[in-house]
Amino acid sequence: MTLRDPDFSAAERGAMQSAVSLAGRGVRGANPLVGAVVLDERGTAIGSGYHRGAGTPHAEVDALAKALTQRADLTGCTLICTLEPCNHAGRTGPCTEAIAAAGITRVVYAADDVHGPAAGGAGWLTAHGVETVGGLMADESHQLNHRWREATSSRRPFITLKIAQTLDGKVAAVDGSSQWITGPESRNDGHSIRRRADAVLVGTGTVLADNPRLSARNPDGTVTTRQPLRVAMGLRTVPDDAAIRAGHFVHLTTRDPWEAGRHLYDDGVGHLMIEGGPTIATAFLAAGLVDELFIYQAPLLLGAGTPAIQSLGIDSLRDASSWVLDPYGGATITRYGNDVRLHLSPAPTAPAATRASQSSLRTITSSKGSSTCSQE
Numbered sequence: 584m585t586l587r588d589p590d591f592s593a594a595e596r597g598a599m600q601s602a603v604s605l606a607g608r609g610v611r612g613a614n615p616l617v618g619a620v621v622l623d624e625r626g627t628a629i630g631s632g633y634h635r636g637a638g639t640p641h642a643e644v645d646a647l648a649k650a651l652t653q654r655a656d657l658t659g660c661t662l663i664c665t666l667e668p669c670n671h672a673g674r675t676g677p678c679t680e681a682i683a684a685a686g687i688t689r690v691v692y693a694a695d696d697v698h699g700p701a702a703g704g705a706g707w708l709t710a711h712g713v714e715t716v717g718g719l720m721a722d723e724s725h726q727l728n729h730r731w732r733e734a735t736s737s738r739r740p741f742i743t744l745k746i747a748q749t750l751d752g753k754v755a756a757v758d759g760s761s762q763w764i765t766g767p768e769s770r771n772d773g774h775s776i777r778r779r780a781d782a783v784l785v786g787t788g789t790v791l792a793d794n795p796r797l798s799a800r801n802p803d804g805t806v807t808t809r810q811p812l813r814v815a816m817g818l819r820t821v822p823d824d825a826a827i828r829a830g831h832f833v834h835l836t837t838r839d840p841w842e843a844g845r846h847l848y849d850d851g852v853g854h855l856m857i858e859g860g861p862t863i864a865t866a867f868l869a870a871g872l873v874d875e876l877f878i879y880q881a882p883l884l885l886g887a888g889t890p891a892i893q894s895l896g897i898d899s900l901r902d903a904s905s906w907v908l909d910p911y912g913g914a915t916i917t918r919y920g921n922d923v924r925l926h927l928s929p930a931p932t933a934p935a936a937t938r939a940s941q942s943s944l945r946t947i948t949s950s951k952g953s954s955t956c957s958q959e
C-alpha cells in the first residue's frame with residue numbers, strides 16, 4: 584500500500600506514543616518489537632498489548648484480546664499498531680484476519696513490514712473493508728527495530744552475541760581455564776536467551792576446547808522442550824563424540840559470517856545466538872552482523888589470558904565500534920549475583936554492514952548428512 588499523509592486524531596497520536604513504548608517491553612529476536620492499542624469510538628483506549636517474542640501472540644492480537652473482554656464487538660473501533668499487521672500464518676495466525684473478525688473499522692499503523700511473507704496486511708485489510716492508513720510515527724517504529732529491519736531485508740537472522748568476561752575483558756586464563764567466569768545467575772540468564780533463539784552457534788575451536796552441549800536448560804538443569812539448533816562453524820572437524828552432536832546439529836564448514844547467516848536463514852533460523860569464542864565473536868563483529876550484544880561482566884581480573892574480542896582492524900579511537908545501552912527488548916543494566924549484564928545495540932549511526940568479501944562455494948555438513956550451500 585502507498586503511504587499517504589492523512590490527518591490523525593489527537594487520540595490516535597497519543598495511542599501510537601503508547602504503542603511505541605509498549606513495544607519496547609518485548610524481547611529482541613526473530614520478530615520485531617511491536618505494540619498496539621484499541622480505541623473506541625470516543626478515542627478511549629479499551630485494550631493494549633505488545634509482542635513478547637517469536638511464537639507468542641502478535642501485539643495486535645494481544646490488544647484485541649484485551650479489548651474483547653470489554654465488549655464483544657469492536658465495530659467502530661480503531662486499532663493503532665507500530666507495524667503493518669501481518670498477513671500470513673507463521674508461528675501464529677494472520678493478524679489481518681483477527682482484526683477483521685473482531686469488527687475493527689479503522690487501522691492506523693506506523694511502519695511497513697519488510698518481511699516479505701508477512702507483508703501486505705494493509706492491502707488485505709483495505710480490500711476487506713477496513714480503512715487502513717500507515718505512516719504515523721514511522722521513524723520511531725523504524726528506530727525501535729532498525730537492526731531487525733536490516734537483518735530481515737538482508738535475508739539473514741537477527742544475531743545476538745553473548746560474552747561472559749572478566750573486568751579486564753578476558754574469557755579464559757593463560758592456562759585455558761574458563762569455567763566459570765560468571766556465576767550461576769548469569770549462566771541461567773544466558774539459558775533464557777538460548778531458550779528463545781532458533782540456533783546457538785560456536786566455533787569449532789570452542790567445540791574442541793570446551794565440548795559445550797549448547798542445549799537450552801531450565802534453572803534446575805533440565806532441558807527445555809523447545810531446543811535451538813546447535814551450530815558449529817569453522818573448518819576443523821567436529822569429533823564424532825562431541826557433546827554438541829547430541830541434539831539437532833549442523834556443522835557449517837565456512838569462516839564467512841555472511842555465508843553462515845544466509846545458510847541458517849534459508850533453513851528457517853530467524854534468531855541466531857552466538858556464544859563464541861573470540862574468533863567467531865570477532866568475525867561477526869567485524870562483519871557488522873551483531874544486532875544485539877549481552878556482556879556479562881564478572882568481578883574478576885586476570886591481567887593476562889584470552890581477550891573476548893580480537894583485532895577488529897581499528898587503529899584509532901575515532902573508528903571504534905560504537906554501541907549504545909539498549910533501553911528496549913530487555914533491561915539495559917542488570918545485576919546477576921556478583922555479575923553485571925549490559926544490554927547493547929550497535930549505535931544507530933554506525934555504517935550499515937557491508938559484505939567484506941565474496942566467499943567461494945563451500946560445503947555445509949550436518950549430522951543429518953551434507954548439503955551444498957550455493958554462492959549468491
Ligand SMILES: Nc1nc(O)c(N)c(N[C@@H]2O[C@H](COP(=O)(O)O)[C@@H](O)[C@H]2O)n1
Pocket residue numbers: 613614615617618633634637638639640641642643666667668669671672673674675676678696697698701702
Ligand atoms: N504486525 C506484527 N505484529 C507483531 O506483534 C509481530 N510480531 C509481527 N511480526 C511479523 O510477523 C512475522 C512473524 O510471524 P510469526 O510470529 O512467525 O507468526 C515477523 O517476521 C514479522 O514480519 N507483526
